[in-house]
Amino acid sequence: MTTNLTDGAPPPVPEHGMDVWFVGNRSALFWLALKAGFWTVLTLGFYRFWMKTRLRRWYWSAIRPGGHPLEYVGDPWEKLLGFFIAVVILTFYIGIVNLLLMFVSFSFFQNSFVGYFTSAIGVIPVWFYAQYRARRYVLGRTRWRGVRFGLEKGAWGYxxxxxVHWLLTICTAGLLWPRMTFYLDKYKTDRTFFGSAKMLQGGRWPMLYRAAWPFMVAILCSTALIVTLVWLDPLFSREDGSWSAFFEDIDTLIDSETFDVGWERPFRLLLLIPALLGLIYGAVHYRFASKRILANHKHAVGVQMSSKLNSLRVSMIYVLGTTIAYFILIGGVVGIVLLAFVLLGPDTFIQAQLGASNPFGDWPRWVSLGVLGALYLSVFLFWGVLHNAFVTFPLMRHMAVTLRLENTAGLSQVSQRARDEFAEAEGFAEALDLGAAI
Incomplete structure (x- = not known):
């Protein structure tokens, strides 16, 4: 049913909640990402700001709460300018601050380790700052039913x-991870607006332990397996049963031509594979099950969210999507290598790999480097296209269709908010490689 708008007013709000639709097509996304990736390679990476903008507009328009699409109105020129601003600031930090840190390190500690360590620690708060700023920019450039989203200032507070939360989590060996997840998400949610409506994160942090149990079980099983293999029923036959003996046997195994170091039932090492898979599943389950629990406790005045996100389904998307993407990517790389082998000939190809000849014959060196650089960028950008088609697309579709607004009475009272201005847009996220994802 189509609703006619009068004087630019938003369409009426349904009385009994609304589902979220997803109307995108995978093949359309694939070709869009492929064309945008081609122009990114052709412009040596500068088109990526336009590529990200086009992809976001596609995804946003495919997500339709109550049948009305989201809108992304971000400007690629904002992203480009913001990137340059962030690079200038980070260059100052890397060039000046690191120089001072290295001077102090050599002056007082007679080594460079303290300087490098302090410099790495100093980047961490900037990394979190960039995360919050990127979220604020994306929300500030997102609209639904003509009303803007927004996020209050507070990047340094975040x-x-x-x-502090990461320090507590590390000191408690991960036991307070749900606490960190809850309070950091609450900090962002409680500062999020849809027009004049302020969102709130309800609930308490212990409720997230329900999402963490697969990961906890995987950690306990992995720990029990390692203790068994090292102490209770050790792989090695030495009597001392120490860690040093274990690592000595590993070194012997690597250096031995016969791979015979007298281990007891070494096939038990295969149990490490399901243990690793269990840890991966537990991490993915926690990430998305916690999102579902938090979403079910998010609300505004007269608006209530509900999510039925399936963490097992999300894990299958990650596993199958990543496998398909890598399979196609590896097949493409192998195809390029075989084509080069056929075109160049066996002798020239092998000499080129050894650095004994120029695979491009009499071409200038800068042309050869340019071709190799373009091929290098093409491989990673093609991976991005495949990841969009087989991971991001089904993941966003699943997250959209499992979300519902149970109570929408408050939407009719929402008014417009002012447009947020950003000097550096997502520049810090781009410069620190936090903005590659949609």
Whole structure:
């Protein structure tokens, strides 16, 4: 049913909640990502700001709460300018601050380790700052039914809170991870607006332990397996049963031509594979099950969210999508190598791999390097296209269709909010490689 708009007013709000639709087509996304990736390679990476903008507009328009699409109105020129601003600031940090840190390190500690360590620690708060700023920019450039989303200022507040929560989580060996997840998400949610409506994160942090149990079980099983293989029923036959003996046997195994170091039932090492898969599944389950629990406790005045996100389905998307993407990518790389082998001939191809000849014959060196650089970029950008088609697309579709607005009475009272201005847009996220994903 199509609703006619009068004087630019938004369509009426349904009385009994609304589902979220997803109307995108995988093949359309694939060709869009492929064309945008081609122009990104052709422009040596500068088109990526336009590529990200086009992909976001596609995804946003495919997500339709109550049948009305989201809108992404971000400007690629904002992203490009913001990237340059962030690079200038980070260059100052890397060039000046790191120089001072290295001077102090050599002056007082007679080594460079303290300087490098302090420099790495100093980047962490900037990393969290960039995360929050990128989220604020994306929300500030997102609209639904003509009304803007928004996020209050507070990037440095988020950064120091994230540092404290991470420190507590590390000191408690991960036991307070749900606490960190809850309070960091609450900090962002409680500062999020849809027009004049402020969102709130309800609930309490212990409720996230329900999402963490597969990961906890995987950690306990992995720990029990390692203890068994090292102490209770050790792989090695030495009497001392120490870690040093274990690692000595590993070194012997690597250096031995016969791979015979006298281990007891070495096939038990295969149990490490399901243990690793269990850890991966547990991490993915926690990430998305916690999102579902948090979403079910998000609300505004007269608006209530509900999510039925299936963490097992999400895990299957990751496993199958990543496998398909890698399979196609590896097949493409092998095809390029075989084509080069056929075109160049066996002798020239082998000499080129050894650096004894130029695979491009009499071409200038800069042309050869340009061709190799283009091929290098093409491989990674093609991986991005495959990841969009087989991982991001089904993941966003599943997250959209499992979301519902149970109570929408408050939407009729929402008014417009002012447009947020950003000097550096997502520049820090781009410069720190946090903005590659949609």
């Amino acid at each position: 950064a120091w809170r994230a540092l």
